[in-house]
Amino acid sequence: MAASQFQIPLKTPFSQLSIKKKKPCFLKPRHLTITSAYPHLQGRKLRAAVIGGGPAGSSAAEALASGGIETFLFERSPSTAKPCGGAIPLCMIDEFSIPLHLIDRHVTKMKIISPSNIAVDFGSKSLRAHESIPMLRREVLDSFLRSRAESAGTQIIHSLVTHLEIPTSSFSPYIIHHTINNSRKTLAVDIVIGADGANSKVAKFIKAGNYTCAIAFQERIRLPEKKMEYYQNLAEMYVGDDVSPDFYAWVFPKCDHVAVGTGTVCAKQDIKLYQRGIKERVKNKIKGGKVIKVEAHPIPEHPRPIRVRGRVALVGDAAGYVTKCSGEGIYFAAKSGRMCGEAIVRASDGGELMVSEDDLKREYLMEWDKRYVNTFRFLDLLQRVFYGSNVGREALVEVCGNEYVQRMTFDSYLYKKLAKGDRWEDLKMLLGTIGSLTRCKIVGRDMKALKPLKL
Numbered sequence: 348m349a350a351s352q353f354q355i356p357l358k359t360p361f362s363q364l365s366i367k368k369k370k371p372c373f374l375k376p377r378h379l380t381i382t383s384a385y386p387h388l389q390g391r392k393l394r395a396a397v398i399g400g401g402p403a404g405s406s407a408a409e410a411l412a413s414g415g416i417e418t419f420l421f422e423r424s425p426s427t428a429k430p431c432g433g434a435i436p437l438c439m440i441d442e443f444s445i446p447l448h449l450i451d452r453h454v455t456k457m458k459i460i461s462p463s464n465i466a467v468d469f470g471s472k473s474l475r476a477h478e479s480i481p482m483l484r485r486e487v488l489d490s491f492l493r494s495r496a497e498s499a500g501t502q503i504i505h506s507l508v509t510h511l512e513i514p515t516s517s518f519s520p521y522i523i524h525h526t527i528n529n530s531r532k533t534l535a536v537d538i539v540i541g542a543d544g545a546n547s548k549v550a551k552f553i554k555a556g557n558y559t560c561a562i563a564f565q566e567r568i569r570l571p572e573k574k575m576e577y578y579q580n581l582a583e584m585y586v587g588d589d590v591s592p593d594f595y596a597w598v599f600p601k602c603d604h605v606a607v608g609t610g611t612v613c614a615k616q617d618i619k620l621y622q623r624g625i626k627e628r629v630k631n632k633i634k635g636g637k638v639i640k641v642e643a644h645p646i647p648e649h650p651r652p653i654r655v656r657g658r659v660a661l662v663g664d665a666a667g668y669v670t671k672c673s674g675e676g677i678y679f680a681a682k683s684g685r686m687c688g689e690a691i692v693r694a695s696d697g698g699e700l701m702v703s704e705d706d707l708k709r710e711y712l713m714e715w716d717k718r719y720v721n722t723f724r725f726l727d728l729l730q731r732v733f734y735g736s737n738v739g740r741e742a743l744v745e746v747c748g749n750e751y752v753q754r755m756t757f758d759s760y761l762y763k764k765l766a767k768g769d770r771w772e773d774l775k776m777l778l779g780t781i782g783s784l785t786r787c788k789i790v791g792r793d794m795k796a797l798k799p800l801k802l
Contacts, residue, residue, distance in 0.1 A: 392417045392698035395691065396523055396536040397501075398508050398549050400425060401485075403663025403680035404542030405492035406443070410688025411540075412500035416698040419534060420496060421525060423507045428485035429544065429664075430565050430642030431677065432599045432606060434582070435481050435488075437761040439678050443685075449487055451602040453479035454582045460628070461744035462587030462737040473753035478761060480582065482600055485677075492681070506532065511539065511552035513657065518701060521658065538658045538702060540687055542680075545645040547665035556652030558667050560645040561594065562615045563674070564622050565608025567601065568636040577632060578605050586740040589624040593734050594674065596625035598632070604639060610674060612648055646674065650723075655707045662687050670723060671730040678763065679719070687711045722759075 393416045397408045400422030412418040434454070439445060457469040457480070470480075497503050505527070512522035520535035541549025545560050570578070578600040590596035596609035607629065609621045626633070650667035654660065662668070663680035670679065690710035694702045733743040746752055758764070 387699050388701060393538065393691075393695045393701065394520075394536040395419070395538045395540065396421065396521070396534065397540045397542055397684075398523075399542035399544060399547075399663070399665070400493050400503070401429060401489055401542060401544070401663065401680060402492055402677055403665070403668075403684035404540070405489065405496045406681040406684035407540045407542060407662055407688040408501040408684075409492070409496040409499045410685050411691060412496065414689065414692030414697055416692060416695065418496075418501045419536065420493070420501050420503045421506055421508050421523070422493065422503060423505070425490070425493065425505060426486075428489050430563055430608070430644045431485045432565070432597055432608070432674075433482050433484055433601065433677075434599065434675070435483065435677050436675075436763055437478060437481065438763055439681070440481060443492075443681055445481075445488070446491070449491060450481045450483050452482040452580060452600045454482055454580055454600065455479050456581045458581065458583045459744050459747050460583065460585045461741050462589070463741065464628075465741070465744055467744050467748045469747055469753055470757065473750050473757060478757065479580075480761070482582070484601055488677070504534075508543075508548060511549060511659075513552070517703065538691060539660075540684070541659060541661045541665045542663050542684060543665055545647045545664045547661065549659065550651060550661055550665055553653070553656040553659045555654065555656060555661060558651050559612060559648040561610050561612040561648055561674075562618050562643060563608060563610040563646050564618045564643045565597075565606050565641075566622070566626075566638050567604050567606055567640040567642070568633055569604040569639050570633060570636040574632065574635060575600075575603070575605070583629070585625055585628050586734070586743065587624075587628075588737055589621070590628060591621050593730075595734070596621070596628070598625075598629055605633070605636075607633065608642075610646060618643070646676065649727075655704060655712055657704050658702060658707070660687050660691075660707050660711055668719075670726045672726040672734070673760070675760075682763075683715060686715055690714065722763075 395411050395416050396419045397404045397411070398421045400420055404420060404422070408418050408420040433451070435445075440447070440450075455474055455478075456471050458466050459469050460466045493503060504525070506525040508523060508525045510524040512524065514521055520537060521539050523534045523536060523539070525532050525534070539549065541547050541553075543549055547555075550556075578598065580600070582600065583598040585596040585598075591609050591611045592614050593612050594610045597606070599606045607625060609618070609625050611618060611621060614621075647664055647667040647669050648671070651661060651665075654666045662683040664676060666683060668679040668683050669676040690707065691702055692698070694700070694706035694710045733739040747756075
């Protein structure tokens with residue numbers, strides 16, 4: 348009887364957990380806390396280094412510095428930015444206090460164009476009066492977020508990180524080797540956040556494993572004034588084997604130009620061929636335009652096998668937080684950085700305590716997965732269903748013509764929540780999707796049979 352009474356309070360909280368594989372993340376920190384394995388730091392605050400000054404790194408650094416942790420942000424090239432469509436969800440403006448003057452365009456209309464050039468208006472009727480998709484330039488956003496992190500107390504170091512020396516004990520520091528103007532420097536810190544993109548050096552240093560990467564390629568094109576008027580508040584997405592075998596191509600408006608680009612995972616060596624394909628599809632709309640910048644960058648296709656090891660955590664692209672289907676990464680980069688920074692502040696009691704791997708897993712990883720793993724899985728499923736062939740792409744465009752589908756899509760995208768719909772409408776949407784796939788399979792066969800006639 349005594350034994351059973353002793354076991355009940357230990358089992359009860361764990362029985363309430365829905366993800367069984369994460370239980371060890373609760374067990375170990377409790378044991379360490381009880382035995383005081385991580386006492387107060389004597390005479391100083393916790394020291395943290397963030398590698399990479401994009402939205403993920405800057406948001407992490409701001410959260411750390413605001414929470415009382417001595418923070419260093421390493422950024423090699425502050426004047427450059429990752430090639431990016433530049434769309435952010437509406438909720439990000441308030442959540443991250445993004446000033447409206449940073450927004451280049453407020454897109455209120457979208458068009459999705461099928462392989463057979465059938466266009467569907469997406470948003471003209473389903474967006475509410477106060478809603479839009481904000482468009483901005485990454486170089487503008489990144490600079491603003493870095494400046495805000497610096498204002499919060501972050502020390503920014505314009506330097507190339509060359510090596511991360513891994514400690515041999517739980518209390519020894521990580522040594523960051525870096526170069527400033529060809530001069531070699533080192534910095535000792537207690538904790539490291541890797542926010543250095545898809546080709547993360549930090550991930551390699553901690554042996555976090557590999558992941559599949561797509562490549563995104565885009566050209567910024569300054570259009571004649573009359574041509575630019577067409578894209579005043581309009582964004583376009585194109586699908587088809589001619590523009591990408593497994594993703595989509597885009598024309599997104601910027602302040603005084605448009606970004607025309609595409610991406611692919613399975614045929615990266617042919618990315619320029621697909622770029623020519625999207626430019627051919629939109630040639631009449633961009634005629635007379637001048638290319639002012641050409642950009643290319645890898646984009647992760649799924650989370651890394653390991654996102655926390657020791658006292659090192661990965662965020663943003665370095666962790667693999669880019670959604671399938673939409674390719675969205677800005678919001679999830681900034682959100683993961685902030686969540687990781689806030690998790691460290693909580694675990695360290697405002698920088699007073701050393702933190703452990705278990706702290707990071709409990710306070711950061713488990714919270715992230717609980718909030719977003721279903722979103723990533725759902726979008727992965729959509730990409731598998733709709734992006735694998737022209738048949739699926741035709742069905743995608745047909746499905747997107749449904750106003751209920753559009754409303755659910757915008758509610759999920761703009762506010763970063765899986766929208767709760769009407770069960771009857773959801774059933775009709777499912778049946779409609781099946782019908783579209785069935786019809787488009789027949790249409791797809793007919794289109795394939797006609798191709799030889801065009802040669």
